Amino acid sequence: MDMPILLVDQAAPVDVDWMSELEQRTKNRLPIIPLWLRSKTYALSVIRWQANHAAYVVAYHATRSPKYAAKLAARSPQGAAKVARGLVVWTFDLEGKPIRQQVAATKDGDIYLRMTRAHDKRVKNRLIISLSAAVVLALGAILLMGTDPSYDQWLALGGLVALLGRIGTPADRQVFDRAVIPTQVQKLTSDLVLRALGALGVAELNKAVGKGSNGINFPTPIVRDGPGWRADIDLPFGVTATDIMEKRVRLASALRRPLGCVWPEPAMHIHPGRVVIWVGDQDMNKAKRPAWPYAKTGQIDVFKPIPFGTDQRGREIAIPLIYRNMLIGAMPGFGKTFALRVLLLGAALDPSCELRVFELKGTGDLKSLSKVAHHYASGAKDSTIEACVVSLREVYKDLEKRADTIDGLPEDVCPENKVTADLAAQKSLGLHPLVVAVDECQELFAHEEFGAEAEKLCTAIIKRGRALGIILLLATQRPDKDSMPTGVSGNVLVRFCLKVAGQTENDMVLGTSAYKNGIRATVFTDADLGIGYLLGVSTEARITRGYYIDNPAAGLIADRARALRIAAGTLSGQSAGDLPTPKAEISFDLVADVLAVVPASEEKQWNSVIIDRLAVLRPDVYGPWADQADDAKTAQLTAALKPYGIQAGQVFKTVDGKGSNRRGITRTHLVEAAPKRIRVVR
């Protein structure tokens, strides 16, 4: 049976999808306002570059002007001879000589006669012009010889010599040296880009470059974009932007630029084969650090994005905190705390925003925030972690309350079921923005006793808090699954990843598949402090350098924030001096503790001795017991052990050779009571 033949390539599309075609064209549209004119700072930086470039070239040639003058002077006699030769040729119409000879050879007397007459007439006219000019020049020269030459005359002479020198310059020689342009002020050209792409060792690229750039297209011209050059490139079929990003080091080598200047980025919204190569004039980590716009003055509204940093091109990047939460991750010492501090100071400058700040490293890097924070604690101790959990419990309770409040609001007041700026402004509703920040949060989640509870609380807060005005900011130097619960990391919206060691950490901070999609914070070098990939703020990942605010500067900003809060009457909690550090509910197991301090070798022990030992074991719990007089100490332990059915009795002991009888306990009673023991929480 004959198989029907199916034509796979049809002559014309049967059904043209107009919408998608139009959509495709929209993507390739060039911007009406050139990129560099979109912002004042941007435009200024381009103008500065052009001025810098022009000044460089002018200065380069100005310093070589004596050399150029000498060259022109030396070549001027040849130029003069060339001019004289040209004049003779013109005057006597010598260019026409070969034609006249040809006509003479044809022996056509009539044409020859007409030509000779025309030639004679032309020569006569030209002789008159040339001789007159020569006489005028000679007379002028004689006149000038008698006078002192003026500045203008010298200038004219210089100009004449220069002109003759230029004319006398052989065609294969130059007057001006070629300015050796340093790479910072070198233009990025398509030739340079093609050469660099051809040097990456990607077979498809090599083939394309070998064929004379066939297959590599520049959909838009290479333009100045901020303090650098931007080339948009369509790669050969099958080559992706990620392939280029992986070879960033080779690309920088091929472009002869420092690594920190070369930033290939994908443009996935167009197609995976479109790469944007941006080549900065300066290494990103050496570029001038712009000041945080609110460093000296200003108040912030957290319902609007908070300036966080700048991208490679110097464009400001702001993070909208409200309805978001954020995870910052990196290897130690790459700028997590600095990044967190920028956002916290931003939140602090909004007097309506409540702050709860826990820095679990204990270096005091966020200390400035204690001036404004409702809760602040710093340290790697268990007590700090407890304080953090206690604060999280409060936030969780508040979350429930806020949910009820929102639920109870009429639909026309709260149509979206979420906190709005208007609702947050109504103090009585208690829906003000609340920021909880935990630096080195791995200490919290990996904590033996509180880790599980912290995970539960943070997961709930991160999932439900957004709409309720509660923002969780977490920073960690150990972004692995043990220290960063997936319930938390999976629900984060804004992610900032500074340098990390490998794919796992990268994807833990930036989300699954980030590495595969070319968003790789492993590309940063050791010098790239404060520089990271920022996700969740715009459609594409942005390389961002956080604003640099050091501790003293942060202190001054916090002072301003405190003054704003005092004026607004919103200073609360610890910063207002109302509360001590949130006191952790302390849980302890008295029977186990007494057994721990009374070894099996001591069958009986006095209460007062036991309490002194307990105070060393847990100063927070038993310290106040030990501070009492002897009798009170004894009574305290007797009363505390009574609920376990342990009776104190008289215990005889000899101390320093002196025997005495005091109230104490028998260890066996404790061992018997142990199964019935309970954990006390206060």
Ligand SMILES: Nc1ncnc2c1ncn2[C@@H]1O[C@H](COP(=O)(O)OP(=O)(O)OP(=O)(O)O)[C@@H](O)[C@H]1O
């Ligand atoms: N935006 C920035 N620009 C320039 N340098 C920065 C920036 N952010 C941080 N740094 C530098 O990086 C150093 C380390 O920063 P930071 O203390 O925030 O790191 P970290 O990641 O929190 O460290 P650790 O893991 O030890 O807590 C700072 O001392 C600072 O000099």
